[in-house]
Amino acid sequence: MKVIYADYWGSYISVVAASIHLGILEEYDEEKIRSIKGFGENNFSKLGELIFFAEDQKRRRIYILGVKKSGRIAERALNGISKIFGLGKNDVDFVDLYIYENVFTKMGGFLSQKLCFKSAGEKLVLIGIKKNFNKLKNLVHKMKEKPLR
Template sequence: MRIFYCCYGSAHSSVVAASIHLGLLPTDRIPGINEFKYLPHYDETRSFEIGTPFFMGKDELNSDVFILGMASERKLIKKAIISFLKQTGFNTIDLLMIDTLPNVTWITRIGGFASRRLGIVSIGRPLTIFGIQQKYFDFVNLVNNVKRKEAKIIDQLDFKSDFDNNR
C-alpha cells in the first residue's frame, strides 16, 4: 500500500503526519521543539521540489509512506495523479492521499511563508512548530484514522487475494 500525506509544500504538516504514522513522533504527548527540528524534510523542502513525492519510510503494515507538496492545487493534482494511474492500468485501490492542511493554523502558515518563501528560518521555523504543537493531537487523530482505513483496505485486499487463490 502507498500512503501520501499531502500539504502545500511538503515541509511541515505532511512531514508531521508522516512522522507520527511512522513512529518518529509520539502519539501520547506534544513533542518539543528539537523533536520537530530533526525530522527528515521538516522545514527543508524548497519551492522547486513541490510536486515531488518524498519517501519517508515503511510502516508496521509494510506500507510505503510519502509526503507530497501540492501547492494550492491539491484537489486538481490529486485528481490528475489518480486518473493518470488508472488510465495506465495502475491499481489505485491501495493508494491513500491524505490532505493534512485542514490541521494547519494561521501561525503555521505565517511561519512556513517566513521560513520557506522569505528565507527567515530563525523566525519562521519556530512559528511553524508552535502552530503545529497547538493542533498536535488533531494530527494524531488524523493519523489514527488513516491507520484504521489502511488496515481495513489491507484486510480487504488480503481477503480478495485469498478468495482468488482458492478458485
C-alpha cells in the first residue's frame, strides 16, 4: 500500500501532511515544520516526481508529489498506471491537498520558488499552513485510520 500526498509544489503542504501521518508533527509548530526534511526544498524541476518520504507503522510507503493544479489529472494517470501493471485500484491512495492551499500558501510558494525570496515566501506559506492545520490534520488522521486493503 502506498499513500501519495500531493500539493502544488510538493514541498509545503504535502510535507506537512506526510509528517502528520508519520507522527512527526502533532500540532502546529513553526520551528519543527521548518526543520522537516523536504520542507521548501522541491522546486519547479521536481514537479511530477514521486518522492519517497518514509514508511509508516503499518508499512505503508508515504510519498510526496508536486502537481501544480493538476492533482486530478495526476490521480487519473496513477490509477491508469496501477491498472496497466496489475497493482489494483486499492494499492495507492492519492490525496490531493490543493483544497488546503490559500492565498498565503500560494503567494508564499510563488515568492519562495519563483522569485527566490525564500525567507519571506516561507513565512507566508507557514501562515497559510497554520490557518488550515487542523483541517489538514483531520484529513490525514482519516487517511491513517483507513484499513489496509
